[in-house]
Amino acid sequence: xxxxxxxxxxxxxxxxxxxxxxxxxxxxxxxxxxxxxxxxxxxxxxxxxxxxxxxxxxxxxxxxxxxxxxxxxxxxxxxxxxxxxxxxxxxxxxxxxxxxxxxxxxxxxxxxxxxxxxxxxxxxxxxxxxxxxxxxxxxxxxxxxxxxxxxxxxxxxxxxxxxxxxxxxxxxxxxxxxxxxxxxxxxxxxxxxxxxxxxxxxxxxxxxxxxxxxxxxxxxxxxxxx
Numbered sequence: 001x002x003x004x005x006x007x008x009x010x011x012x013x014x015x016x017x018x019x020x021x022x023x024x025x026x027x028x029x030x031x032x033x034x035x036x037x038x039x040x041x042x043x044x045x046x047x048x049x050x051x052x053x054x055x056x057x058x059x060x061x062x063x064x065x066x067x068x069x070x071x072x073x074x075x076x077x078x079x080x081x082x083x084x085x086x087x088x089x090x091x092x093x094x095x096x097x098x099x100x101x102x103x104x105x106x107x108x109x110x111x112x113x114x115x116x117x118x119x120x121x122x123x124x125x126x127x128x129x130x131x132x133x134x135x136x137x138x139x140x141x142x143x144x145x146x147x148x149x150x151x152x153x154x155x156x157x158x159x160x161x162x163x164x165x166x167x168x169x170x171x172x173x174x175x176x177x178x179x180x181x182x183x184x185x186x187x188x189x190x191x192x193x194x195x196x197x198x199x200x201x202x203x204x205x206x207x208x209x210x211x212x213x214x215x216x217x218x219x220x221x222x223x224x225x226x
Contacts, residue, residue, distance in 0.1 A: 012198055013153040019191045020157055023164065027183035034183065036103025038092045041186040045086050048193035052200055053079035059204050068208045070135030075200060077124035082193075089117050102182055144206045151202035154195040161192030 027035075034040040056072045056079060063069035087093070089108040096104030108114050144150050168185035 013157075016154060016157050016191060016195050016198060019194070020160060020164075020188070023184055023187040023191060024180075026187055027180040030183055030187075032183065033103065035186040036182075037088075037096075037106055038104060039186075041183075041190055042086060042092075044190050045186070045193055046083060048190060048197060049079055049083045049086060052193070052197040053083065055197065055201060056204070059208070063208060066208075067135045067140065068204060070131055071137060071140055071207055072204060074128050074131035074135060074137060077128040081121060081124055084117075089114070140207045141203070144203060147206070149202075149206045151199050154198040154202070157195040158192050158199065161188040161195060164188035165192065 036042075053076065056075050059072040060069045060076065063072065084090075088106045090111060090113075091106040091108040094106070097107050097110075098105050108117070141150075165185045165188040168181045168188070
């Protein structure tokens with residue numbers, strides 16, 4: 001038990017927890033424009049998601065053809081989808097459709113490739129599910145849980161950030177003042193994304209460390225479908 005508590009109290013977890021607690025006071029202090037669409041905080045969201053994507057991508061390149069590589073490949077489409085969502089599927093790269101008191105509004109309806117977004121999303125989800133099945137994601141996660149090495153603290157921070165963001169997005173007046181909703185929502189999303197990166201990093205590291213040479217040799221005999 002002490003070792004698990006010590007693992008939960010590592011600097012990364014403490015920093016994420018501190019950042020989560022700072023979301024509310026920062027939502028009061030920061031300029032409203034920071035939380036606008038395509039603003040500073042949203043740029044931070046894309047950076048966090050890009051780090052998660054890059055981490056999974058380079059793990060896949062380095063660990064091939066082991067099961068860990070397939071696990072990293074399984075989450076690549078998820079990061080890509082989250083990045084696309086934050087960029088409004090590319091709409092934020094163009095001029096805003098119109099301005100409101102809460103900032104610029106970007107919509108993807110005018111994009112020529114908009115009809116293809118949904119089929120591409122379905123294909124990415126299918127690829128992710130197939131890769132998760134091939135790497136036996138359930139067994140790898142169970143092994144991490146069995147060793148007591150699952151990153152519970154950052155996972156709880158992800159859930160808490162999602163709850164805070166949902167609370168702000170639903171405009172619950174007893175949670176936040178109306179003018180703070182957007183800032184609080186974006187700040188909690190930012191913390192949640194970085195916590196998700198921490199969860200991935202820990203799981204990939206634990207799965208890679210638990211992979212024995214015998215398992216890697218067996219995986220090397222299987223065809224690597226890319």
